[in-house]
Amino acid sequence: VSIRTQKLREELAAKGLDAFLVHDLLNVRYLSGFTGSHAALLVTANDIYLMTDFRYEEQVKDECPEVTLELLHDGRLSAALDLIRRLAPERVGFEGHAVTYRDWQALEEALSPVELIPLNDPIGRLRFVKDDSEVSAIREAARITDLTYDHIAGMLEPGLRERDVALEIDCFMRSSGADKEGFDSIVAAGPRSAMPHAQPTDRVIGSGELIVMDFGARWHGYHADITRTVLLGKPDDRQAEVYGIVLEAQSRAIEAVRPGVLGGEVDAIAREFIAERGFGEYFGHGLGHGLGLDVHDGRILARNSDILLQTGMVVTVEPGIYIPGWGGIRIEDDVLVTESGCELLTHSPRMLNLPTEDR
Ligand code: ZN
Ligand code: ZN
Secondary structure (H helix, E strand, O other), X not given: OHHHHHHHHHHHHHOOOOEEEEOOHHHHHHHHOOXXXXXXXXXXXXXXXXXXXXXXXXXXXXXXXXXXXXXOOXXXXXXXXXXXXXXXXXXXXXXXXXXXHHHHHHHHHHHOOOEEEEXXXXXXXXXXXXXXXXXXXXXXXXXXHHHHHHHHHHHOOOOOEHHHHHHHHXXXXXXXOOOEEOOOOEEXXXXXXHOOOOOOXXXXXXXXXXXXXXXXXXXXXXXXXXXXXXXXXXXXXXXXXXXXXXXXXXXXXXXXXXXXXXXXXXXXXXXHHHHHOOOHHXXXXXXXXXXXXXXXXXXXXXXXXXXXXXXXXXEEEOOEEXXXXXXXXXXXXXXXXXXXXXXXXXXXXXXXXXXOOOO
C-alpha cells in the first residue's frame, strides 16, 4: 500500500499540490485497504487521513493500520472540510470524476481561499499496472471463473431458460469461493445473443442456437471476466464461419499483446481482421478493458487507445460479431502483460459446439 501512495505523492508534488481528496471508493480501497461503503481519504505529503462513520471504526483498525482515522458525524464532506481547515493547505487536488457538482460547490464555498484543482483520476491510472498481490487475486478470480464455465458447460441442455443458467453461474461462483459475481452475468440465446449486454430472460434455450455467456468472479475485490459462445448440437456453416473469424481475431490480438505496444494497435489488429472478412460493421465495441478492483479498469484495448501496455497490466481480449436478427458471437479471455509478451489467465476451452448425445 505504501508504494502506491508514494507514486501518487510524486505526482501531487510535481503538480504543486499539498493534498489530494479521494472520493472514489475503489481508489480509497486501493490506497488504504478499506473495504467499507462510506469513506473518503485525504492524502498529504506525510499522512493519509481516512474519513468514515462509526459503523466502520473497528474495521478501519483492522484493515488500515497505516491511516489516521477521522470519524464523521454527518456527511463525509463536512469532515473533509474540518480536516482541510485544520491542515491549512494552499492547493488541494480532487477527483474530477468522483465529486458531484453540488459537493464541489460546497467545498469551494467553505474552503476559500484554498485552491481546489480537479485531476483526471491519477489513482485510476496507477491502478492499470498490478502488483504481485493484485495479480494473485485476479488469478484466483480467473480460476473460479474457469471452474464455473466447466460446470455450466456440463449442465447446459435444451429447455433451460437463460435465467436458470445465469442463476446457476452466480450460485456456483459464490459457492466456489468468490466474494460474489463481478457484474451481472449475461446469458443470451438465439437472436438475443446479438445484444452484447443482454439481461437474462425467461427465454428457453433450444438446440442449434447461439448462446453467449459472459460472467466473472470477484475474489478479494479483484475481477475476472470471460465470455464463451456455445451451441447445443451441430453448428450450421455460417455459425461455424463467424465463430472461426472471432476466434482468429482474438488469437491474433493476444499474439500482439506485449509491453511497449499501444492499446489502440492491439484493438486495430482484431478490428482490421474482422473487417477484412466482411464483418467490420458488426464489431461495435472496444477489444478489451483493464481488470482489477473494477471490472472495467480502464479502456486500455480500445479503438485509438494511446495507453502504452506495460508489464503487470491485466486486460481482457474480447472481439465479437453481432448480427441483428441472426445472433452474436463473442469470445473473451483475460491476459497478464509480461516482459516477453503475455500470459493467459483464463483457460476455459474455446469450442462452439457442446455435444448433446449424452444429455
Ligand atoms: Zn465480459
Ligand atoms: Zn469484458
